[in-house]
Each structure stands twice: as C-alpha cells, then as structure tokens.
Amino acid sequence: MFDAGVMTIAQDSRDLSIYVAWLSYVGGYTQAEIATRLSLSRAKVHRLIGEAHKAGYVHVFIDRSPQQLVDQEDRLARRFSLTQCTVVPDVEDEAERGGNLAALGAASARYVHGRLASGEVTSLGVSWGRSLAEMTRRMPREQRTDLSVVSLMGSLTQQAAINPFDVVYRLAEITGGQGFFLPVPFIADTVADRDVLNAQRIVGEALERARSVDLAVVGIAAMRADQPIFRAERGLLGADELADLKAAGVVAELVGHFLDRTGRLVDIDMNRRTIGVSFAELAGLEVVAVVGGADKAEAIRAVLASGVIDRLIIDECAARALEALPTLVE
Numbered sequence: 001m002f003d004a005g006v007m008t009i010a011q012d013s014r015d016l017s018i019y020v021a022w023l024s025y026v027g028g029y030t031q032a033e034i035a036t037r038l039s040l041s042r043a044k045v046h047r048l049i050g051e052a053h054k055a056g057y058v059h060v061f062i063d064r065s066p067q068q069l070v071d072q073e074d075r076l077a078r079r080f081s082l083t084q085c086t087v088v089p090d091v092e093d094e095a096e097r098g099g100n101l102a103a104l105g106a107a108s109a110r111y112v113h114g115r116l117a118s119g120e121v122t123s124l125g126v127s128w129g130r131s132l133a134e135m136t137r138r139m140p141r142e143q144r145t146d147l148s149v150v151s152l153m154g155s156l157t158q159q160a161a162i163n164p165f166d167v168v169y170r171l172a173e174i175t176g177g178q179g180f181f182l183p184v185p186f187i188a189d190t191v192a193d194r195d196v197l198n199a200q201r202i203v204g205e206a207l208e209r210a211r212s213v214d215l216a217v218v219g220i221a222a223m224r225a226d227q228p229i230f231r232a233e234r235g236l237l238g239a240d241e242l243a244d245l246k247a248a249g250v251v252a253e254l255v256g257h258f259l260d261r262t263g264r265l266v267d268i269d270m271n272r273r274t275i276g277v278s279f280a281e282l283a284g285l286e287v288v289a290v291v292g293g294a295d296k297a298e299a300i301r302a303v304l305a306s307g308v309i310d311r312l313i314i315d316e317c318a319a320r321a322l323e324a325l326p327t328l329v330e
Helices: 013-026 031-038 042-054 067-079 101-118 130-137 165-175 191-198 201-211 239-247 279-283 294-305 316-324
Strands: 084-088 123-126 148-151 178-180 215-219 252-254 257-259 287-291 311-315
Touching: 013 031, 013 042, 031 042, 067 084, 067 311, 067 316, 084 101, 084 316, 101 130, 101 215, 101 287, 101 311, 123 165, 130 165, 130 215, 130 287, 148 165, 148 201, 165 178, 191 201, 252 294, 287 294, 294 311, 294 316, 311 316
Parallel strands: 084 311, 123 148, 123 215, 148 178, 215 287, 287 311
Antiparallel strands: 252 257
16 A cells, blocks of 8 residues: 555545654654655645544644743642642633633643553543543543543533533543443432432442542533533523522532532532532542633632642643632631
C-alpha cells in the first residue's frame, strides 16, 4: 500500500488523513512539502489534517506552561492546600463564560492518560459534564484491559445530552477496560425511594466499586441557569427544587452534593435524596477537579474550601477570577 513513503491514489480518505497527520506532526514536514511529496494540493493537505483532528487521530499535549501560569499554579496550590494545580491558557473567544473546553480537555486527558500509562490506577471514577466529555474526546488510546471505569453518581437522566453513560463508555472503549454504571436516577423522589434503590444488590455492588476507586475525576457545577444540572427543562430537578436550592444558599454542585459558599453541605432534603458516593466517602478518595469559566469562580472556591479536591485543572480566566475572590473567613 505504501511505496517509498508515498501513498497510492487507491488509499481511502481516512488512511490518507492519518498518513498526512504523521508526516506533519511526527515527520515535521510543512504542508507545502507534504503536498509535493503526495502530489496533492496544499488546500487538500490542510483539509486532511483538519479531518485527522476531527476524527480524534491527533492528540496534542504540551509539557510546559508559560511562567506566569506556573506562578499562578503555585499560588493557588498554596492557598487551597492542593497537591497540584494546573492552569491552562485561555484559547477560546468565549473563555470568560463557559471555559476553555478544548484546553481543559487536553490537559485533563494528558494527566489521566499519564496515570493510566504508569499502571498505578486500576479503577477510575468519574462524574459527568462537558469538561469530562471533552477529556474523553482528547484521550489517546491506552490498552488497559484490567481497568475499571466507574460512575460515581446516579446515571439515569431524561436526556442523553448530559448522560454520564457516555463518559464511562468512552473511557472504557479507549482503554479496553470495563465500564460500570450506577443504574439509578441522579436524584430519587424521596429519601425512602433512595433507600429502596440503595438496597438493590446491583446498586450496592456499583456503589462499592465507586467507593474504592484509585482516582476520581470530577466536574464542578455553579448554581446558574445555563448549567445542565440546574436547567429545569433537562428534567433532573423540578422548578420547585431549583427554587429551594437557591433559597438555601447553594452555590455549587459536586458529584451530586449541593454546597454553600463556604464549602459545607447544605442541610436540605435534596442532599439526602441524591444517589452515589457520599461526601465523606468522596473526601477519602484522590480527587481531580476539571473546571473552567470565570463565572464559576465562587463555586470553585466553595468546592476547594470543602477540602475534598486534591488536584485542580482550571483555565486561566477562572484562575484569575478565583484569585480575585477574598479568602473565606470562618
């Protein structure tokens, strides 16, 4: 199929895009040189490289951060007693609101891939959200048939657009490992219903796996109308429940737990109806939070104040906004 490093016309577009990506990123050829080498137009080479990116064949990891971000990482790690903090540059036009999903996804994928490649992690727990979904799209394949990927919280939702099944399934598919879901709603109708569901054998087994994962990767939701978990039309929470959360002073959600501005669990019925690892159990795990967007700063501060997070992967605009907030006083 290949002759003297030149692809024949018979190759399909997928193979051609992969070959062009190798020449560009590994071989170091310019697009003009690739066009000459393969008798293609420069426009076609550019398009093929774009197709390779879109298909997920190319994963770009950058090993160093600009010094100004390194300094910021150190300040945040010290302030919030973190084992590690990674600040990614703002690379998207709408970074201030919604975060830099591409940069956050790349940084978290690099971190998790490194932990998996080392062999030290045999069970990986995940919550859900856009940042984690982006992480799975940017994760290189790493053959780990011994890996268990486990949902940390109730998985059943009315809309597939925010279904955590996708994160668990994708990570299991990338690694060749096994995916384990928590086959119950995110939140039960009543505390009694939650107790009945938790008593089911299949739920108990899933929770037992979730409680003992080697590494947990989670997102942070702010109490905002555009956050999937707080959008009434998504069906996760009713309008009355959302009003109750606001009235109770909830500013953040972490793995199904609702926190006030100081990082404490709010004494509210919904914190007794969610299904998943308990807050105390989460605190006993190694937890990495992936989050971005300046408008999430107060929610991030609350979650960090809880002491649950060990490592933080955050974008530049959120880090700036977080540093600008005053330190919480008991």
